[in-house]
Amino acid sequence: MYLRKNLPQQLATGRLLPLCLLVLLAVGCAQKKDDAQPLANKQLPSRFGFGRPATAAQIAAVDIDVRPDGQGLPPGSGTVPEGRAIYATKCASCHGATGVEGPYNRLVSSDTSRAKAIGNYWPYATTLFDYIRRAMPFNAPGSLSNDEVYHLTAYLLHANGLVAADIEMNAANLPKVVMPAEDLFFPDDRTGGAEIR
Amino acid sequence: MLLGGMAATAATVLLKQSSGQVVQTALSGNRLLLHDPTKVLGPMPSQLGSRSPYEQPLRKPTDTSSRTPLQDLYGTITPSDLHFERHHGGIPAIDPQRYELLIHGMVERPTVFTLADLKRFPSLSRIFFLECSGNFRSGKEKMTPQDICGLTSQSEWTGVLLSTLFREVGIHPKATWFLAEGSDAAVMTRSIPVNKALEDGMIAFAQNGEALRPAQGYPARLLLPGWEGNTSVKWIRRIEVSDQPFMTREETSKYTEQVGDKVRQFSFVMDARSVITFPTYPAVVQKGWIEIRGIAWSGRGKIAKVEISTDAGKTWQPAQLGGPVLDKAHTAFRYLWLWDGKATEIMSRAVDETGYTQPTLAQLKKARGNNMGGYHLNSIIAWQIKSDGSVLLVPENTR
Known part of the structure; x- marks a missing residue:
């Protein structure tokens, strides 16, 4: 009551200044702490026990990624001729008869064009398998068998001049395909500050 | 009216x-x-509100994205139905009752979380911008802020911190990367450094006070504050913890940029940027006082200042920032300008708390070369003010 009654006068005379500063300081600290670490883990129990253990079958059902070292590649194999046939049926309408014409992403590079394609811009051959299997064809994603994906991978790598026509593409040799673009890549070097990169 | x-x-x-x-x-x-x-009795209260029929802000869609009408918005929060969209295989229909997030790989306890599980954890709500790294168009005079850079939006996101989830599953001390995978038709994937997850990454399930919109990742998405939008994988179904990046298509053949003869990869952070949202095309202004308004943001932290030039870049004056200035958030700026009616150019430039100053397109070309592509172009945007009051973009060419 005392405070409220005399608040305007106390504010005017500065008698409340120390109190105001204290309040501001406290609010400021709380704000800063909140910004920096909204929920410091030391305040949390070591485990909540939420969720349920994932079974090996559950993981296998969705673990479709393939790494550059080949981890994740499934059994199976593919050839260039079979890949060419599948490409004509399921891919050419978007990427062109020879992977150059489009209308969508160009797949085959050439010596005379700088246009980005697998042969001159993709740094890892395994990415091709991973991406075709997870997302292609655009209108029927995830519909290809592992062998079909190996066939297409073999065909597209061959069309880019990266593997021989008689290759039998599989989990052992796909990670070993040398991609010309790999050496071009470098990790982000922007760090803020004065420099423009 | x-x-x-x-x-x-x-x-x-x-x-x-x-x-x-x-x-x-x-x-x-x-x-x-x-x-x-x-003189007329109006409608009574209803269950769901709607916009005034006089206000019809709209996104501008293409086959792969839709753009936020920045010039029609006020303040810094993007209404959820105007948040930009960018997806790689359409918007999936996901039943929240059947939604699950799997975390596995280099963890002690591979775990499946339902949406209800995720919501049981301590959650938090924070305001962040989200911007596509391909957010730059130019080349014509008759372009609006929406046309130029409408692939940025801002929301208050609510979710559980990734650090909380990683602690729950017992992440391996030698883990350095994780794969984030969406359950859309593209099964979108990006490799993300574990450090970002521990710093401020979250699994968000709400946006601006309600559940995520389907186009924004319903029922749950990754949210990586300040980073290029596609790393904030929507409709997230799986996180695989690893000790190396997975080199997915979206981080090799896409979302990388040529710098000279090399290719820069994992360019995660969105550098500081600003855009004037008024006066811009198609506005027509009158001689006299004009409040120049806009937004500025940086993926590296807070905006330190925004400067305005009303003489085609010869001199710069500080704009007033709308507080509170938040980390990695659209920050409103305004500058009161007395226009003498003579033709000129106006522009804004942002400076963030690291001391980074928004560059010109020429500076970006000089640093990256003429084949720099379309990612991470955050250059200063200039507007011509004609003597008749019409406003047109100063068109630029990235090549």
């Missing part, structure tokens, strides 16, 4: 035409009476 001078027999009103131009017109006394809202 804004009522202007109220004379005895007539009033003037400002009408916004479909072109966006605002014109002044006279209104007869009779017409005013017919539209007198004090």
Whole structure:
């Protein structure tokens, strides 16, 4: 009551200044702490026990990624001729008869064009398998068998001049395909500050 | 419709035409009476609100994205139905009752979380911008802020911190990367450094006070504050913890940029940027006082200042920032300008707390070369003010 009654006068005379500063300081600290670490883990129990253990079958059902070292590649194999046939049926309408014409992403590079394609811009051959299997064809994603994906991978790598026509593409040799673009890549070097990169 | 001078027999009103131009017109006394809202009983309360029929801000869609109408917005929060979209295989329909997030790989306890599980954890709500790294168009005079850089939006996101989830599953101390995978038709994937997850990454399930919109990742998405939008994988179904990046298509053949003869990869952070949202095309301004308004943001932290030039870049004055200035968030700026009616150019540039100053396109070309592509172009945007008051973009060419 005392405070409220005399608040305007106390504010005017500065008698409340120390109190105001204290309040501001406290609010400021709380704000800063909140910004920096909204929920410091030391305040949390070591485990909540939420969720349920994932079974090996559950993981296998969705673990479709393939790494550059080949981890994740499934059994199976593919050839260039079979890949060419599948490409004509399921891919050419978007990427062109020879992977150059489009209308969508160009797949085959050439010596005379700088246009980005697998042969001159993709740094890892395994990415091709991973991406075709997870997302292609655009209108029927995830519909290809592992062998079909190996066939297409073999065909597209061959069309880019990266593997021989008689290759039998599989989990052992796909990670070993040398991609010309790999050496071009470098990790982000922007760090803020004065420099423009 | 804004009522202007109220004379005895007539009033003037400002009408916004479909072109966006605002014109002044006279209104007869009779017409005013017919539209007198004090003489008509209005609708009663309802379950769901809607916009005034006079306000129809719209996104601008293409095959792969839709753009936020930045020039039509106020403040810094993007209404959820105007948040930009960018997806790689359409918007999936996901039943929240059947939604699950799997975390596995280099963890002690591979775990499946339902949406209800995720919501049981301590959650938090924070305001962040989200911007696509391909957010730059130019080349024509008749372009709006929406056309130029409408692939940035801002929301208050609510979710559980990734650090909380990683602690729950017992992440391996030698883990350095994780794969984030969406459950859309593209099964979108990006490799993300574990450090970002521990710093401020979250699994968000709400946006601006309600569940995520389907186009924004319903029922749950990754949210990596300040980083290029596609790393904030929507409709997230799986996180695989690893000790190396997975080199997915979206981080090799896409979302990488040529710098000289090399290719820069994992360019995660969105550098500081600003855009004037008024006056811009198609506005027409009048001589006299004009409040120049816009937004500025940086993926590296807070905006330190925004400067305005009204003489085509010769001199710069500080704009006023709308507080509170938040980390990695759209920050409103305004600058009061007395226009003398002579043709000129206006522009804004942002400086963030690291001391980074928004560059010109020429500076970016100099640093990256003429084949720099379309990612991470955050250059200064200039507007021509014609002597008749019309406003046009100063078009630029990235090559």
